[in-house]
Amino acid sequence: DGGITQSPKYLFRKEGQNVTLSCEQNLNHDAMYWYRQDPGQGLRLIYYSQIVNDFQKGDIAEGYSVSREKKESFPLTVTSAQKNPTAFYLCASSFQSGGDNEQFFGPGTRLTVL
Amino acid sequence: KNEVEQSPQNLTAQEGEFITINCSYSVGISALHWLQQHPGGGIVSLFMLSSGKKKHGRLIATINIQEKHSSLHITASHPRDSAVYICAVHNFNKFYFGSGTKLNVKP
Numbered sequence: 737d738g739g740i741t742q743s744p745k746y747l748f749r750k751e752g753q754n755v756t757l758s759c760e761q762n763l764n765h766d767a768m769y770w771y772r773q774d775p776g777q778g779l780r781l782i783y784y785s786q787i788v789n790d791f792q793k794g795d796i797a798e799g800y801s802v803s804r805e806k807k808e809s810f811p812l813t814v815t816s817a818q819k820n821p822t823a824f825y826l827c828a829s830s831f832q833s834g835g836d837n838e839q840f841f842g843p844g845t846r847l848t849v850l
Numbered sequence: 851k852n853e854v855e856q857s858p859q860n861l862t863a864q865e866g867e868f869i870t871i872n873c874s875y876s877v878g879i880s881a882l883h884w885l886q887q888h889p890g891g892g893i894v895s896l897f898m899l900s901s902g903k904k905k906h907g908r909l910i911a912t913i914n915i916q917e918k919h920s921s922l923h924i925t926a927s928h929p930r931d932s933a934v935y936i937c938a939v940h941n942f943n944k945f946y947f948g949s950g951t952k953l954n955v956k957p
Contacts, residue, residue: 776949778854778936778947778948779945786943794944828893836880836898838883839945841892843891
């Protein structure tokens, strides 16, 4: 079955630690995205990648880093520089990056900083 | 300033009622998307439209480009429709998301 997987579903981190969230897709999509969702707010774009080996900052990239070494994978690292990392993180992909391309979302990772 | 505004924020309905969720946006768009987020957090795409109207089962989405407004209608609502409905618009290389409408359909 084609789709997007994110792991883990729940993640706990101590302050000062870096943590990496996994996102894998087998839809053969070129574009991949990372969003952050906080209660009562719309999704906010952290990073996006239109093609392998290329990625762009979104609206709230500070304290985060990504890589796109393979088409299928777009891991997100939450660094200790991110001041308020507790949130729900969603990965998405689309065939291409234009607005007329449907986005497919992963199940999300809920990160809690202790 | 939010580029996408949804109303209402919360909506409670009785099973069988006709439901309307509204979305207004302030930017030029290439497409508008309606998404559904279930309590577990996963999001699925319901509609993608740039003009007119689309229908899928009991769901209908309309868009008025001149008025920068879209509506999502649910006919004969059912408890399984309970979810958060999110409007998103695409402008150049970016999506803007509304904060969502939380729908609770009671049996």
